[in-house]
Amino acid sequence: MDDSGTDITTGGPDSELDARLSKELDAFNRAATAGHEQSEFTVRITDADGALVAGLSGWSWGDRAGIGMTWVREDSRGGGWGAKLLTAAEAEARRRGCATILVSSFTFQAPAFYARHGYEETARVPGFPAGHEDVYFLKRLQP
Numbered sequence: 001m002d003d004s005g006t007d008i009t010t011g012g013p014d015s016e017l018d019a020r021l022s023k024e025l026d027a028f029n030r031a032a033t034a035g036h037e038q039s040e041f042t043v044r045i046t047d048a049d050g051a052l053v054a055g056l057s058g059w060s061w062g063d064r065a066g067i068g069m070t071w072v073r074e075d076s077r078g079g080g081w082g083a084k085l086l087t088a089a090e091a092e093a094r095r096r097g098c099a100t101i102l103v104s105s106f107t108f109q110a111p112a113f114y115a116r117h118g119y120e121e122t123a124r125v126p127g128f129p130a131g132h133e134d135v136y137f138l139k140r141l142q143p
C-alpha cells in the first residue's frame with residue numbers, strides 16, 4: 001500500500017473485476033443516456049447435427065447497433081454463411097429501431113467482406129496489431 005492507504009495491483013484475467021466494472025459502467029451509461037439501454041443479441045447457424053457453423057454477437061444502444069464478433073467454421077467459409085449472419089443481424093438491428101450498424105475488422109480478418117456488403121470504412125488504426133491495421137466500418141440501415 002502507498003501512503004494514502006490505497007493499493008494498486010495488476011494481474012491477469014479477473015472475472016470478478018470485469019463483472020463489477022460492467023455493472024458500474026452500465027449504471028453510469030443508463031444515467032447518462034436517459035434510459036437508452038444497451039442490449040445484446042446473437043445470430044447462430046447450426047448444421048443438421050446441431051454443430052455450430054457460424055455465429056455473430058452484437059448489441060444495440062439507442063438507434064445504433066454494433067457487431068462484436070463474427071465467425072464462420074473453416075470448412076464452411078465461402079459458402080455464404082457470413083452474408084447470412086450479416087443479413088440476420090441487420091434485420092434484428094432494424095427491428096430494434098437502429099439507423100446504423102458498426103463493426104471493426106483487422107486487415108488479416110475480413111475488411112473486404114464488410115465493404116462488399118455495403119459497410120463504409122470510417123477509420124483505420126495503423127500498426128495494430130503489429131504489422132496490421134484495425135479497420136472500422138459503418139453501414140446505414142434502410143427501414
